Amino acid sequence: MDSIKSVIRQMAKGQDIEQFFKKITDSLLNHGDVQAFLNSHEDISFAAVEKSIPSLYQFVQERNQCDNCPGLERCPNVLKGYQPELIYDKASINLAFHPCPLKQRNEEMKHQSQLINSYYVPDDVLQATFQSIDTSDPRRYDALKAAGDFVKEYIEHPSKTKGLYLYGEFGVGKTYIMGAVMNRLKDKNVSSLMVYTPDFFRELKGAIQEKTLDEKLDYIKKVPVLILDDIGAETISPWIRDEIIGSILQYRMMKKLPTLYTSNYDYEELEDHFSYSQKSGTELLKAKRVMERIRHYTKLVTVKGNNRRI
Known part of the structure; x- marks a missing residue:
């Protein structure tokens, strides 16, 4: 006592x-x-x-x-x-x-914030939701429906869901729609990653000297849902096409992990982009090999509308 x-x-x-x-x-x-x-x-x-x-x-x-x-x-x-x-x-x-309950909610919010990751993507895109998207332009209806359908199908059948390929002119809202996809996936407790490809591929070149290339590639390969934003805007080289893009897409294809894209190029134009580099000239076969991993595992949707950046 x-x-x-x-x-x-x-x-x-x-x-x-x-x-x-x-x-x-x-x-x-x-x-x-x-x-x-x-x-x-x-x-x-x-x-x-x-x-x-x-x-x-x-x-x-x-x-x-x-x-x-x-x-x-x-x-x-x-x-x-x-x-x-x-x-x-x-x-x-x-x-x-x-x-x-407050602590649980706080931890849940921290966890959810970690479900959305990005490289070189504007903050306003990462805050996008389907509710915040302007739906007044009927020309974007197909893209919005396809984005919503992707989330629904992925939640029900993650290993059977094709990715999306949003093609359209500058400023029509392709990237913003992908931001809404990310946030809807976050609400369903699904991790995703959006990469602005031109800057990210430049970063990977520096990662060779820093000896962090394998770590970064491993992460981007394995994320449940990957979004490659503005694919085709990068400066292409055999290394970028075959060792980076090809390697990422091959792994994700084998593991049945969906990849989504935004681009100013349609499939044929992107294949032309992949086929030529200043260093190696034209390599159609290698370009076709990469495109096979895109064409057969995505749904092509054209996004139309006014340029919202003007």
């Missing part, structure tokens, strides 16, 4: 310890949650209760603080964002802690 009385003495702050002990004990035992716990464990002796007064005191204090929650950031509990729970183990009453 010495250690218990030491705690009680600190609580009493100059009051008569025995009277304070009885007062605090009566108060704790009259607390609704404590009563419910004791009623569910009829084998608990008063001696065990007496030894557990500090735990009961902390439990009641923190439960009362939870009832008057000041918010997660100002949580006064010993373990911020956690609620105490009474447990009976080995003839003594102890405390266990579990995250409160």
Whole structure:
């Protein structure tokens, strides 16, 4: 009892310890949650209760603080964002802690924020939703429907869903639509990655010297849903086409991971783009090999409308 009385003495702050002990004990035992716990464990002796007064005191204090929650950031509990729970183990009453609803929601939001990743993509695109897209232009209806259908099909049959290839002129909203796809997938707890291909491919060249190329390629290969934004705007080279694009698409094809694209080129124009490089001239066969991994695993949708960047 010495250690218990030491705690009680600190609580009493100059009051008569025995009277304070009885007062605090009566108060704790009259607390609704404590009563419910004791009623569910009829084998608990008063001696065990007496030894557990500090735990009961902390439990009641923190439960009362939870009832008057000041918010997660100002949580006064010993373990911020956690609620105490009474447990009976080995003839003594102890405390266990579990995250409160606010803490759970905060962790969920952190987790969801990690589901959307990007390389060189504007912030407004990453905030896009299907609700925020301007639907007044009927020329974009097919693209919006295809984007919504992709999410629905992917959630139901992830390994059987084809990717999307959004083709259209500058500024018609292709990338923004893909941002909405990412956020809808996030709501379904699906991780995705959008890459602005010209800048990302330039970064990969530097990654060779930094010895981070394999790590970056491994990540982009394995992400559940990959979006290659503005494919065809990059400066093509045999290395980019065969070792980077070809390698990524081959892996994703084998693992049945969908890849989505935006481009100013249709399939034929993108094949022409892939076929020529200043270093190696025209290589139609190699371009066709890459395009086979795009054509047969995506749905081509033309996006029309006014240039919204003007």
